[in-house]
Each structure stands twice: as C-alpha cells, then as structure tokens.
Amino acid sequence: MKKNILVIPGDGIGPEVTTWGKAALEKIAEIFGHEFVFEEALMGHAAIEVTGEPLPDETLEKARQSDAILFGAIGHAKYDNDPSLKVRPEQGLLKIRKELGLFANLRPILLFDELLQASSIKPEILRGTDILFFRELTGDVYFGEKIRSEDRNTASDLMIYHRYEVERIAHKAYQAAQQRNKRLCSVDKANVLESSRLWRETVQEIAKQYPDVETEHMFIDNAAMQLIKNPKKFDVVLTANLFGDILTDEASQIAGSMGMLASASVGESTGFFEPIHGSAHDIAGKDLANPLASILSAALMLEIGFGLKEEAKLLVDTIDQVLKEGFRTHDIADQNTNRFKVLGTAEMGKLVLK
Amino acid sequence: MKKNILVIPGDGIGPEVTTWGKAALEKIAEIFGHEFVFEEALMGHAAIEVTGEPLPDETLEKARQSDAILFGAIGHAKYDNDPSLKVRPEQGLLKIRKELGLFANLRPILLFDELLQASSIKPEILRGTDILFFRELTGDVYFGEKIRSEDRNTASDLMIYHRYEVERIAHKAYQAAQQRNKRLCSVDKANVLESSRLWRETVQEIAKQYPDVETEHMFIDNAAMQLIKNPKKFDVVLTANLFGDILTDEASQIAGSMGMLASASVGESTGFFEPIHGSAHDIAGKDLANPLASILSAALMLEIGFGLKEEAKLLVDTIDQVLKEGFRTHDIADQNTNRFKVLGTAEMGKLVLK
Ligand SMILES: CC(C)[C@H](C(=O)O)[C@@H](O)C(=O)O
Numbered sequence A, B: 001m002k003k004n005i006l007v008i009p010g011d012g013i014g015p016e017v018t019t020w021g022k023a024a025l026e027k028i029a030e031i032f033g034h035e036f037v038f039e040e041a042l043m044g045h046a047a048i049e050v051t052g053e054p055l056p057d058e059t060l061e062k063a064r065q066s067d068a069i070l071f072g073a074i075g076h077a078k079y080d081n082d083p084s085l086k087v088r089p090e091q092g093l094l095k096i097r098k099e100l101g102l103f104a105n106l107r108p109i110l111l112f113d114e115l116l117q118a119s120s121i122k123p124e125i126l127r128g129t130d131i132l133f134f135r136e137l138t139g140d141v142y143f144g145e146k147i148r149s150e151d152r153n154t155a156s157d158l159m160i161y162h163r164y165e166v167e168r169i170a171h172k173a174y175q176a177a178q179q180r181n182k183r184l185c186s187v188d189k190a191n192v193l194e195s196s197r198l199w200r201e202t203v204q205e206i207a208k209q210y211p212d213v214e215t216e217h218m219f220i221d222n223a224a225m226q227l228i229k230n231p232k233k234f235d236v237v238l239t240a241n242l243f244g245d246i247l248t249d250e251a252s253q254i255a256g257s258m259g260m261l262a263s264a265s266v267g268e269s270t271g272f273f274e275p276i277h278g279s280a281h282d283i284a285g286k287d288l289a290n291p292l293a294s295i296l297s298a299a300l301m302l303e304i305g306f307g308l309k310e311e312a313k314l315l316v317d318t319i320d321q322v323l324k325e326g327f328r329t330h331d332i333a334d335q336n337t338n339r340f341k342v343l344g345t346a347e348m349g350k351l352v353l354k
C-alpha cells in the first residue's frame, strides 16, 4: 500500500512525541512492505513564528493532498498568559478541522491492564471499561460567532448547531455502537440549552433507525460524574464539541494518563490523527513526555485511516508488551515504588520500535 | 435570632429530602433558642402542575420577603424526554437565581473521613482534599439569548459575559481564598472562547488586588482531569456558570456521593440554599434518597446566611457522628460488605435529629 502522510509536529512536546509516531509508521512500512511517503508542515505557534499565521496556506494545501495527517500538539504559554493577543495558535487547529471537514472526533478510551494502578480511580471501578467517544468537532461554541464589544467589557461566543451536523455524527456513532456493545449515551444540557434540545431531538429521531442500539440521554453535569463513578456503564458516548472536549480529558484519567490516549478526526476526506494531550509547554524539551499517545495515534491512522488492522494491532500489542516488562514514562510511573523502569521520551520511543 | 425561611421543596426527591433540612433547622432553633418562621412555596414541575408557571409570582414574592430560602430539587422526566416542550421546570430555578441576583454559587467539597471509601477515587488521592467552588450563577450561556430558527433546524444559545459579572464574583472568591489556603484557580477555555478571554483578563486584573493569594489559570478540559487526578492541589476554584455546573457535579465523587453536597447561592440579598443533587425522579418517593445534603444545606444557611457558626457546626458534627456509628443511606453504602447499617431517607433524617 502506498500512502502520503503529512506530519505536523506543532508546539510544545508536539515535535518530540511526533518523532516517535512517525518512526512507528516507518517501522510498520518496513515490516509489512508498505510505502509511506512523509512530508512535514507547520501549524500553531511554530507556524506563527515563521509565517505570522497559525495555519499557513502551504500547510493546508499539503494537508488536502495527503492521505492522512499525524499531528502533535498546539499551544504556547505566551498566548495563555495574554488573552488579548489576536493571532493564536489554536486558531490553526480549529481552522484545519473546519477546512478538512473533520466533523467526527473519535476518542477510544483504551485501557492497558498494566496501567490499572496508574489511575487515581480504583482498579475495581476501572477494570473492563471500554468507551468510544464521538465528539462533534466542527460546530458548537467553538465556531459560532465571537464578539467583543467596542469598550471591551462584553464578550460572547455563539453556541450553535444545525440539524445536519448532529445527524451526520449521530449516524457514525450509532454505526460504531452496532459493531460494539450496542449502547449509546448522548450527552447534552437539554434542560437549559436550546442547542442541546435540538441535539436531543435529532438524536431521538436518528435512534429510531438503529433499534438494535439502546439509547440513553444524559445531562453533561451528570455524565461528568457518572464517568468516574461507574465508567463501565458506557459504551459509545456521543456529544457536542465543548462537552466532548471536557469529558474526554476527564476520561483520560480512566486510562491512567493523558499520555496514553490517541484520537482520530474523520469526516469528508483526509483523516487527522493526534494525541489528546496538549502541548504541555512546562515539560517540553525535557525528555519527559510520553510518546505512546503519538504511537497510538499512528495505530489509529493505520486502522481507521488505511484499514490496516493487523499493522495497528502490532503497535498496540508492542506497547502492551513494553508495559508488561515494567517500562514506564514519568506520567504513568508510580512514584512510591521501584517496581518500574522509568524512561525518557526517546528511550521509550526506541524501545517500542525495537 | 428571628428569621423568616422560605422552603421550596420542588420536584422529584426534593420534598422528601427538604423535610429533613427543615426539621434540622427547627431542631437548631429549639436548642439555641432562635425563632425560625417557615413558609412554603411551589417551583418547577410542581408549580407548573398547579399554576402553569415554573416560578409563580407568589413564590417570587415570598422569596423576596424571606431571609433565606431552603430549596430541594427541580426537573421531571416528562420534559427531559420531550425537548420540544416550551414551559420547563428548570426555567423556574434559573429565573429565581436571576431575579434574586444570586450571582455567586458556593459549593464546598466537604469530605467526611468516614466516606473516603465510598468514592470511586482512591482514598490516598482524596485524603486532605478541601475545595471551595465559586460558580458564577446568573450569566453565561444559561442566560444568553436562545434562538430556534423557523424551520427548527438551527438552534443557538449565546455564551456571554460582562466584565462586572466576572469582577463581582472574582472579588468574593479572592476574599474567601484569603481566609483559606490562599490559592485560587480560575477555570476557563480562553484558548478558544472570547467570553473566556474576557474572564481571564478580568481575573488577572482583580488578582493584582490580592497579592497574598496565588492565582492559577486552567483550561476547563485540563481542570476536569486534574480535579480527579490530584484534587488536593485545589483550594478555591473560580469558574463560569456552565463550567461550574460540570466541575462541581464531577467533584461530588470526591465527597463520595452527590447526596452529601450542599450549596449556597448568594449575591444581592436573600441567600438560597440547596443540595447540588438533582430531582432524581428514578428514586423519588422510594425512601432511597440521601437527606444529608439537605441538612448540610441547612447548615450552610445557618453559617453563611445567618452567621450562626456554632449552630452550623453542630449539624455537621452530628452527621459526622452518625457516619462514624456506621449508618449510611444507599448511595454511600458499600454493597460488598455488611459493615454498614443502611437506612432509608426518613430513618436517616430522624437519626440525625436525635
Ligand atoms: C487545543 C484546543 C483548541 C483543543 C480543543 O479544545 O479542541 C484541545 O483541547 C483538544 O481537545 O483537541
């Protein structure tokens, strides 16, 4: 199989983790005899520094021409500390999601048995958890009009959904539920928000087309609680952009660490694969980041992007093996024991490749 | 001390838990020689049934005349299942918050040692946690304009903040932080939302007036994760209406159960005291609800509303004692052991009063 892959390392720990996601893809190509052709491009703060734009036209052009994109992370302390800056790294990520029509963000909560202890949640609560999030990615308050009044004393963002936006992601989520445990939980705030009432109404309609799937509707506040109270009760979770952002970060604690979770954004064409962790500027360049989420992003690219199941499985199994042998990065090590061999980003990356 | 207290039982389990919050206040009055005069009023589904309105004028009038309000819960399955209904119970709660100017919702995460095991989170992660949430309560996407297009295919809610709204709650939160551990974490989504950038900017300004308090800014997605990863790192958390709704429900798992958390809404005049749990219609009328959150709401009324510290402490200590003696309601009992004496709503209420 021949594929063109665009690598966008981005900001913070993005470059150092993406190195290993890319290396994993190269290794897979070598083992299975595929031809993966790589290009690189800038986005975020890294792109602003060079071009003044968070998403240069050249990057978008390359993205459109590629078969899949491996992305690192975005964001920089400079902008976080100065809310008044007009050009911001995150605009690059939002724009590429919109331009490529990446309306469905899949975030599987993949639990490695070896990491059950790494979570702040009790292992007996976690064991057996298997959740697949469908987060809507190109609508909601992320993309609604943003207004700052002239006197700068009032600011607003429009939380807005169109029926077709809910429909298309609901179909994807229901189809996935049919392949899994046939349960779908749709999360909204329909007791307060009109956009959530449209969301709920639409999901109720679509649900009729999937009578084999059991549907539940939950308010976001309750979902944020249930997710850690009893994560096993969830199978597929379908939710809006903002609520999905919050719930999936929270759910990363189920998997032991944000450093272990990958996501796939799909929609109209090219798929986009990235860790769910952010740019973590505080640990950038210190060889402390966990490269496994980027390698798992590569695995998602193989499976969801290219349909290469066996290749993806090899990556996941290898990570499982490395964890079984007691190797850990800092984020998933247990500070209180000497049970683990704690590795830096590069050492962990190399080990998985071996 | 003489006080007029309005009791609004509301919907679902509201009436059965509020009975015990009210009884606790009566008992305190008797012990300490206060005079509490009670009135009752309707709100939510209970009010719609009788008057057609979720917040009848009469209720609002009584509320304005009272010194404090003890509220139960709101909501009903009928409306949750039919997003198209125009008159909804929750409108009553939102309207009374707005009308009484209850802009600051205080939600203390009170940890009873005895309940450390009741949480899904590991006890060693929880021990020592002491968080006070300040949730903004009369702004945000809750109150911004709601629009449904004529063809009903587009729906929106305006997420909006004015600088003065952020300022007044920030001052309250900073003042509380000065009395506590002098750390304040402000939660927003300033990397995406303009209203969050106004929020962050404003908090940065106010922070300068409280140099003795250490300020941190955190994105909501990260906060949802950190809250369960390392709850001890938080002291005062300051956040917007929607984010506060989500985070505090999530935080209820820290306290072992939603059934243990009370909240105080304050602002321009009369204080409003309520459990953070909802109407839980699935268990309503079954003598399964936990009355402790309502009794703790009464304690908050005594402390925050009337400045009666000793009286409030007696209630909290009594609950602590009852838990130490091994009594539990269903939500905080451990199904796997016979260690606890599991009580119904009424038995638990009576026991605390004794
Ligand atoms: C960086 C930020 C804009 C982004 C988001 O909120 O979508 C991130 O948190 C994510 O989840 O991908």
Ligand SMILES: CC(C)[C@H](C(=O)O)[C@@H](O)C(=O)O
Pocket: A191, A192, A221, B074, B075, B090, B093, B245, B276, B278
């Ligand atoms: C019932 C609902 C409108 C309410 C809210 O979202 O504010 C509740 O969840 C709360 O937290 O008090």
